[in-house]
Amino acid sequence: DALVSCHRHYKSRPTHGIGRFKYLLPKEAPKKKKDKVQMKEINVGTEHEYGDVNIQMTSYDMCLVEHFAQYVHKLCNRLSIRVNESYAMPTKTNEVLFLEERGSKMQLDAVLTTHQRVVQISGLSSTFAPILLEIIQSSQPEGVHLLVKEHTEADFKSRLKSRPELEELLAQMN
Amino acid sequence: TAAAPRPWRLFGAMCLLRPPRITQPLEKEEEEIAALMGQIELEKSHYSDHEIRKLEEEEQLRRRKESMYDDDEAPGKTVIMAQDLEDKWEQKLLRFEAAPRITDADKSNNRTSLDRKLDSNLMLLVKQKVGNQELWLLPQVEWQPGETLRSTAERAMAMFLGDHIQAKILGNAPYGIYKYKFPRAIRTEDNVGAKVFFFKAFLQSSDLSQAELKEDYLWVAKDELGDYLKSEYLKKVNRFLLD
Numbered sequence: 001d002a003l004v005s006c007h008r009h010y011k012s013r014p015t016h017g018i019g020r021f022k023y024l025l026p027k028e029a030p031k032k033k034k035d036k037v038q039m040k041e042i043n044v045g046t047e048h049e050y051g052d053v054n055i056q057m058t059s060y061d062m063c064l065v066e067h068f069a070q071y072v073h074k075l076c077n078r079l080s081i082r083v084n085e086s087y088a089m090p091t092k093t094n095e096v097l098f099l100e101e102r103g104s105k106m107q108l109d110a111v112l113t114t115h116q117r118v119v120q121i122s123g124l125s126s127t128f129a130p131i132l133l134e135i136i137q138s139s140q141p142e143g144v145h146l147l148v149k150e151h152t153e154a155d156f157k158s159r160l161k162s163r164p165e166l167e168e169l170l171a172q173m174n
Numbered sequence: 175t176a177a178a179p180r181p182w183r184l185f186g187a188m189c190l191l192r193p194p195r196i197t198q199p200l201e202k203e204e205e206e207i208a209a210l211m212g213q214i215e216l217e218k219s220h221y222s223d224h225e226i227r228k229l230e231e232e233e234q235l236r237r238r239k240e241s242m243y244d245d246d247e248a249p250g251k252t253v254i255m256a257q258d259l260e261d262k263w264e265q266k267l268l269r270f271e272a273a274p275r276i277t278d279a280d281k282s283n284n285r286t287s288l289d290r291k292l293d294s295n296l297m298l299l300v301k302q303k304v305g306n307q308e309l310w311l312l313p314q315v316e317w318q319p320g321e322t323l324r325s326t327a328e329r330a331m332a333m334f335l336g337d338h339i340q341a342k343i344l345g346n347a348p349y350g351i352y353k354y355k356f357p358r359a360i361r362t363e364d365n366v367g368a369k370v371f372f373f374k375a376f377l378q379s380s381d382l383s384q385a386e387l388k389e390d391y392l393w394v395a396k397d398e399l400g401d402y403l404k405s406e407y408l409k410k411v412n413r414f415l416l417d
Contacts, residue, residue: 126345126346126347128344129344129345130345130347130349130374133344134344134374136194137193142196142197
């Protein structure tokens with residue numbers, strides 16, 4: 001009974017391929033590995049709109065930072081601001097060593113991890129931007145640093161890994 | 175032909191906010207839920223490295239006491255045990271004293287100090303002479319032709335608090351407007367009334383050691399505004415204040 005009630009239609013059946021739809025969709029270009037997306041919108045001028053703006057949140061506490069990033073993302077969705085990307089920067093680990101000099105030198109360690117989340121926004125009008133900034137500022141949780149800045153190439157490059165072999169070859173060429 | 179001069183006089187006012195430094199205390203339901211979630215997480219969690227090490231050492235101690243093991247492992251180990259570390263950390267915690275949430279200024283209700291309500295926004299109110307009355311207002315200054323309204327507001331702030339204020343205005347657009355007509359006695363063709371444009375700025379540092387020009391200034395929270403401002407003015411101001 002369980003074998004017969006399979007939903008797939010065999011190739012000789014007239015109803016074979018009844019659910020196919022992928023051939024109807026428009027063709028997607030194949031994905032390239034290098035993403036050199038650099039969108040710059042009109043910044044100052046008659047348009048009064050900001051280009052890509054990065055909201056960076058850093059903290060030692062990962063749960064707080066993630067929840068805050070989710071809150072900011074949902075807030076922008078509700079206020080119909082376009083969110084381009086929402087990504088995380090790699091975490092930095094700091095080791096704190098205490099040097100107690102009382103008799104025997106002891107080193108107590110504490111390991112602190114710094115987490116950073118970035119939400120990228122575009123399409124902010126200059127009349128609305130201060131209101132949004134105030135809302136985010138006043139709903140900041142304790143221990144979370146907030147940084148709002150415009151997106152630059154340097155920010156884009158900081159997400160990519162450096163390729164030492166490529167740089168060596170380029171240096172050799174030049 | 176030149177445009178006819180407008181009958182309204184323009185003022186730029188600055189609403190200087192000191193952002194809260196502490197989070198507000200949780201409500202009763204929020205505290206209950208936080209406790210419940212903490213309990214759930216504790217029960218779902220696994221042991222951390224430190225706790226595993228502590229358990230192992232307790233096991234070893236117990237075994238040694240019961241069956242009198244030869245202390246072969248003892249010289250190899252260092253003397254620091256997990257329990258000792260925990261005790262040390264406990265002592266450190268006991269020595270730490272958090273700063274008080276309710277400061278002296280709160281207890282004495284000293285409204286001129288910035289230390290007062292650390293968990294809410296505080297606004298600057300100044301006593302100004304308007305017409306022939308002395309009123310409590312947000313610091314305002316008349317607009318001069320040729321400057322932007324935002325710079326008028328900055329001038330108002332500088333006038334009352336000195337030049338080196340680290341306050342940040344977020345945008346160029348005003349937050350609110352209050353317009354009123356002068357009483358009929360003063361009203362002329364050119365001078366029907368006044369419009370006050372409000373701007374908001376955030377205090378970056380809470381260090382106001384520079385001299386203040388006027389003696390009557392207050393740092394006031396939103397709910398206390400009603401004690402000082404007139405009702406119409408208050409209504410317009412309340413429209414752009416978040417809590």
